[in-house]
Amino acid sequence: MTEAACLEYLTRLRWPDGFVCPQCRANVAWRTSRGLWCCQRCGVQTSVTAGTIFHRTRKPLRLWFRTMWHITTQKYGINALGLRRVVAPGCYETSWQWLHKLRRAMVRPGRDRLSGYVQVDETYVGGRKKGGKRGRGAEGKALVVIGVEDKAPKGIGRIRLQHVADASAKSLGGFMQAMIEPGSVVRTDDWSGYTKLPTLGYKREVLPSMELKLPHLVASLLKRWLLGIYQGAVSGLRTLPTIWTSSHSALTAARHANAANFSIDSYNRR
């Protein structure tokens, strides 16, 4: 993978529907000679790595990609010594720092909970048919709840995912308590499973389903990521959710949810 390909990849992850200015939300930008995006409307310059763990890195992106690939494919975890062979031969210090940074990015869900404004929605993963009946579960599919900190206008914050048995108030409430700090403003659609949120200490804001853009985005990334894993389609997709947030990633969470019951078979049968 070349450096340009890595950048291109990050760009597609960050702006799947094309450039969006972090300041004014405009969609037109030109590239500066330093590879930054300069918004044509407000002039703000932004880099594709801003807000990710790659921000201001002096190391080539392809080294980061290779490292993440390495870490995510190790069955029994990884230590700095092992990483040194991949990352920086001869430099224990560097590989230790990298490991630390990546570990922080892959921290276990539930260790610290989301707060502030959080968008929550569920999605079905797996199965051969599209859609699925809400609440009761659909055949061959796994229901995953997705919580995403809404940092508008800055965009996306931390992410939490959990596989749940169904979309009942009990299951969704369990997700909330494990993943979201009480007192947070939780934005959901009008599904009845969310009506008891205030009794759990959350403020609930009901939005039209189509406005829950953040969990929808994460859902589509999650699905692409899983396809990449189970079909070996695009190996690079393995690292995908890692890239999204500076302090946390969907990667471990998805893997967690995965262990809990993703319908892997249905992917292989496609």
Ligand SMILES: [Zn+2]
């Ligand atoms: Zn702008």
